[in-house]
Amino acid sequence: MSKLPNVTASIFATMSKMATEYNAINLAQGFPNFDLDEKLVDIVAEVVKKDVHQYLPISGYQPLLTKIATLILDSYQRKVLPETEILVTAGATQALFTTIVALIKTDDEVLILDPSFDNYEAPTLLCNAKAIRVELNDDYSPNWQRIENAITTKTRMLIINSPHNPTGRIWKENDFQSLENLVEKYPNILLLSDEVYEFISFEQIHISVHSRKKLTHRSIIVSSFGKSFHITGWRMGYLVAPEYLTKEIKKVHQYLVFSVNSLAQAAISDYLKVVDVSKLGSFYQEKRDYFRKLLQNSRFELLPCNGTYFQLVSYAAISEEPDVDFCKRLIEEHGVAAIPLSSFYGDGKDQKLIRFCFAKDNATLEEAAKRLCRV
Known part of the structure; x- marks a missing residue:
């Protein structure tokens, strides 16, 4: 069956x-x-000659973890601990899947804001949990009353996505203020923030959960090197979460992929020294x-x-x-x-x-x- x-x-x-x-x-x-980028091509040609072809630690290549922490600090002024709060993943899809499987239990409810990426629902169903689809407003902004009305005692996670696939919409300051009020009111809800297009915003600046101190202690933020650096086939992403959540996510990660492509991690680590996101x-x-x-x-x-x-x-x-x-x-x-x-x-x-x-x-x-x- x-x-x-x-x-x-x-x-x-x-x-x-x-x-x-x-x-x-x-x-x-x-x-x-x-x-x-020719710089990345040259880096790959050099890295392949180095001793980076065996298993790496579960969390990721240590120099890359440090570079990610620096990227987050420079971009959002948030300090994260490379060893315990970052996990390199085989693409953002694996980060999303692993997070949901690690943190969602049977009969939990996960709120998904429609229209939404199709990778949110399947792992929820595999956990014998329930995906609750909540429609966004006509302009694709979040309808906070509709979201709150969908919350029950079984609600465990809210998944958000900004910049938004498929609509290209970006959440505004008032959206995050409403989100913070909601999370404060319902302390058992975790926030999974899909930010794979974080560096691709135009007239309106992207606001990251990284920059919201009221949210970071119960948020898992997913990013994508594949999207940012035009290397989708490399399947390289990462997630950031407090240690108590990352610890649980790593338990699933080690049995799903154990560790991520070593050559790609080393190449991106060097590339982060020279690229301007x-x-x-x-x-x-x-x-x-x-x-x-x-x-x-x-x-x-x-x-x-x-x-x-x-x-x-x-x-x-x-x-x-x-x-x-x-x-x-x-x-x-x-x-x-x-x-x-x-x-x-x-x-x-x-x-x-x-x-x-x-x-x-x-x-x-x-x-x-x-x-x-x-x-």
């Missing part, structure tokens, strides 16, 4: 497979297609602005994008089709792959919205936009 009877192939895999079959431009799955926002803002300009004369309506490398658009002026059907036809007839927003909702809510990834080189964006302007 299946433990996940309602789980099938992800919409990301489905659309990417169709994109390959129809030789379409893949703006569906969230991965960049441009070259790596503060420039990532402007880099992707140029991509966003260029893509939006290219779609000016299309029939798609572009929604606001404050962060991430995703652009939501409405096709309501083009078709009344369900969003999944529209995305399939977009691949088959126009050669561009996108993700339907309904796949991010527990109830499959369809608002005639689809998501494009603009983390592509300009030639790819130009050709994709040319095709989309013909729709």
